[in-house]
Amino acid sequence: MFTISQLFNYIQSDLGNIITYTIEHAQLVGLAILIAIIIGVPLGIYLTTNEELAETILQIASIFITIPSIALFGIMIPILSNIGQGIGFLPALIALVLYSQLPIIRNTYTAINNVDPNIRDAAKGIGMTNFQRLIKVEIPIGMPLIMAGVRTATVLNIGIGAIAAFIGSGGLGVLINSGISRGNTNMVMTGAIFVSILALIADFLLKWIQKKATPKGIQ
Amino acid sequence: MIEFQNVSKVYQGDVKAIDDINMTVNDGEFVILLGPSGCGKTTLLRMVNVLESITEGDIRVQGKSSKELNPIELRRNIGYVIQSNGLFPNMTIEDNTMIVPDLLGWDRKKKRNRFNYLMDLVGLNPDDYRKRFPHELSGGQQQRIGVIRAMASDPPVMLMDEPFGALDPIIRHRIQDEFLAIQQEVKKTILFVSHDIDEAIRMGDRIALIREGKIMQYDTPTEILTHPKNEFVSEFVGQDRVLKSMSLYSVQDLVDAFNLESSKQEVADTKMIHSDTSLRVAISMLLNQEADQIVIVDQQDNQLGSLTLNLIEKFLHREVKGKER
Ligand SMILES: Nc1ncnc2c1ncn2[C@@H]1O[C@H](COP(=O)(O)OP(=O)(O)O)[C@@H](O)[C@H]1O
Ligand SMILES: [Mg+2]
Numbered sequence: 001m002f003t004i005s006q007l008f009n010y011i012q013s014d015l016g017n018i019i020t021y022t023i024e025h026a027q028l029v030g031l032a033i034l035i036a037i038i039i040g041v042p043l044g045i046y047l048t049t050n051e052e053l054a055e056t057i058l059q060i061a062s063i064f065i066t067i068p069s070i071a072l073f074g075i076m077i078p079i080l081s082n083i084g085q086g087i088g089f090l091p092a093l094i095a096l097v098l099y100s101q102l103p104i105i106r107n108t109y110t111a112i113n114n115v116d117p118n119i120r121d122a123a124k125g126i127g128m129t130n131f132q133r134l135i136k137v138e139i140p141i142g143m144p145l146i147m148a149g150v151r152t153a154t155v156l157n158i159g160i161g162a163i164a165a166f167i168g169s170g171g172l173g174v175l176i177n178s179g180i181s182r183g184n185t186n187m188v189m190t191g192a193i194f195v196s197i198l199a200l201i202a203d204f205l206l207k208w209i210q211k212k213a214t215p216k217g218i219q
Numbered sequence: 220m221i222e223f224q225n226v227s228k229v230y231q232g233d234v235k236a237i238d239d240i241n242m243t244v245n246d247g248e249f250v251i252l253l254g255p256s257g258c259g260k261t262t263l264l265r266m267v268n269v270l271e272s273i274t275e276g277d278i279r280v281q282g283k284s285s286k287e288l289n290p291i292e293l294r295r296n297i298g299y300v301i302q303s304n305g306l307f308p309n310m311t312i313e314d315n316t317m318i319v320p321d322l323l324g325w326d327r328k329k330k331r332n333r334f335n336y337l338m339d340l341v342g343l344n345p346d347d348y349r350k351r352f353p354h355e356l357s358g359g360q361q362q363r364i365g366v367i368r369a370m371a372s373d374p375p376v377m378l379m380d381e382p383f384g385a386l387d388p389i390i391r392h393r394i395q396d397e398f399l400a401i402q403q404e405v406k407k408t409i410l411f412v413s414h415d416i417d418e419a420i421r422m423g424d425r426i427a428l429i430r431e432g433k434i435m436q437y438d439t440p441t442e443i444l445t446h447p448k449n450e451f452v453s454e455f456v457g458q459d460r461v462l463k464s465m466s467l468y469s470v471q472d473l474v475d476a477f478n479l480e481s482s483k484q485e486v487a488d489t490k491m492i493h494s495d496t497s498l499r500v501a502i503s504m505l506l507n508q509e510a511d512q513i514v515i516v517d518q519q520d521n522q523l524g525s526l527t528l529n530l531i532e533k534f535l536h537r538e539v540k541g542k543e544r
Contacts, residue, residue, distance in 0.1 A: 141307075217311070
C-alpha cells in the first residue's frame with residue numbers, strides 16, 4: 001500500500017541521498033545546456049547567412065530529437081567504449097547536448113531571421129559592421145526567442161537526464177531505477193517528484209534570466 | 220556634393236533598375252528623386268551609401284568614389300533615414316539617436332550635448348524622452364528621432380527614403396515645414412526620395428523626375444511645373460500644374476513684375492492680402508470672395524495696389540507662358 005505519509009517518511013529518512021542525486025542531476029543538465037548554448041547559438045546565427053545549410057542542419061536536428069534516448073545511449077556505448085567512457089557521465093552529457101541542439105539552434109535561427117528587415121537595413125545604413133549589428137541589435141531583439149529555446153531544451157534535458165541513470169550517469173534517475181527494480185513505489189514517486197520540482201525551478205530561474213537579459217524596450 | 224556618372228544598376232534576373240544616370244547634387248542643395256513606384260528611386264539612393272552595388276558607372280560623394288572607400292566608413296559619414304524609421308526597439312531614444320557618435324567613439328559629455336541640441340531642434344524635450352523607448356512615441360515623434368539620428372554626427376550628406384511617407388497628412392505637413400526650417404540652418408546636401416509631387420514642390424531646390432530608371436527632367440520645381448520637358452513630365456505633375464506652380468510665387472513677385480507703387484490711401488471695407496502670401500492662396504481668396512479685388516499690403520501695411528484675377532492672369536502669361544519655347 002502507498003500512502004502520502006509513507007512517502008514523506010521515506011523522503012525524510014533518505015533526504016541526504018535524494019539531495020545528492022538532485023544536485024548530480026542539476027549539474028549534468030546545467031553543464032549540458034551550457035555546452036549546448038555555446039555550440040547552438042553561434043551555429044543558429046551562422047545559419048542565417050546560409051539558407052541551404054540551415055535547412056539541412058535543422059532537418060538533421062529534428063530527426064535527432066526523435067531518436068528514443070535509450071536507443072541513443074545504446075548506440076553511444078560501443079562508440080565511447082573505444083576511449084573507455086562507454087557508460088557514465090560523458091555519454092549522458094553528449095546525449096543531452098545533442099538533444100538540446102534542435103530547440104536552441106532553431107530558436108536562435110528564427111530569432112535572428114525574424115528581425116524586421118527595415119531595422120537591419122537601418123543598422124547597415126548607419127555604418128554598423130555585421131558583428132556590431134549582431135551584438136547591438138539582432139541578438140538583443142531576438143533574446144526572448146533565443147531564451148525560449150534554452151528553456152525548452154532545459155526542461156527536455158531534465159526529463160531525459162533521468163533516463164541517463166541507466167548508463168550510470170547518476171542523478172534522480174537512480175532513485176527511479178532502483179525503485180522499479182525493488183518494487184519500491186516511494187522511491188519511484190520521490191524520483192519523479194524531484195525531477196518535476198527541478199524542472200519547475202529551472203524554468204522559473206531561466207524565466208528570470210530571460211527577463212533580465214531582454215532589453216526593456218521590447219518587453 | 221554627390222555626382223552620379225553614367226550610373227546603371229541591373230539586379231539579378233536582368234531587371235535594369237537604373238539606366239545610365241548622370242546628375243549632380245551640389246553642396247547644400249536639397250534634391251528630390253521623384254517618380255512613380257518602381258521607377259528606381261530607392262535603388263538610386265541606396266547605391267550612394269553602397270547598400271546596393273553599382274553595376275556600371277561611378278558615384279562620388281564629396282569628391283570621393285564609393286569604390287575607393289570602406290563602406291562602413293562611408294556610411295558613417297552619410298545620414299540615412301527610411302520611411303519605417305528603423306529605430307532600434309531595444310535601445311532608448313538617446314541611445315538610438317547617438318548610435319553613430321557611439322560607433323565613432325565620442326565621449327559621454329559630447330554625446331549628451333549633441334543629443335540635447337538635436338532634440339531641441341525638433342522640438343522634443345531631451346529629458347522627457349532620453350530614457351524612453353521607440354514604441355512609447357507617436358509615429359511623428361519616431362520619425363523626428365529617425366531624422367536626428369541621421370544628423371547625429373553632423374554628416375554633410377543625407378539620404379532620405381520617403382521619410383515622411385507613412386505619416387498622416389497633417390503631421391506630414393508639419394514635419395516637412397520643421398525639416399525645411401532645420402535645413403535652412405544646417406544646409407546639408409540632401410537626396411530625398413518621394414512619389415508625391417506636392418511634397419517635391421514644397422521641399423526641393425531641384426527635382427529629378429525619374430521613369431523606368433532614366434531621368435526625365437532635372438530642374439527646379441518652377442521649371443518642372445511651368446516648362447515640362449515632355450509628355451511624361453507634364454502628365455506626372457498633373458493637369459493642375461499651373462495652379463500648383465502658383466504656390467511657388469508670392470504676391471510680392473507679382474508686385475515686382477508690374478512695378479506696383481506703394482501708397483498710403485485709406486480704403487474702407489476691402490479685403491487685404493499680405494504681399495508674402497502665395498499666389499495660390501491669393502487666387503483661392505479671389506475665387507471665394509464676393510469682391511472682385513483685394514488690396515495688397517506690405518509688412519508695414521502700405522498699400523501696393525489691388526489684386527484681381529485679371530492681373531494674375533497677366534502675370535501668369537508673362538512668367539509662365541511667356542517663357543515657353
Ligand atoms: N533586391 C532586388 N532584386 C531585384 N529587383 C529589385 C530589387 N529591388 C528593387 N528591384 C526592382 O527594381 C526596380 C526599382 O525598384 P525601386 O528602386 O525600389 O523603386 P522605387 O523606390 O522607385 O519604388 C523595380 O522594378 C523593382 O522591382
Ligand atoms: Mg522606394
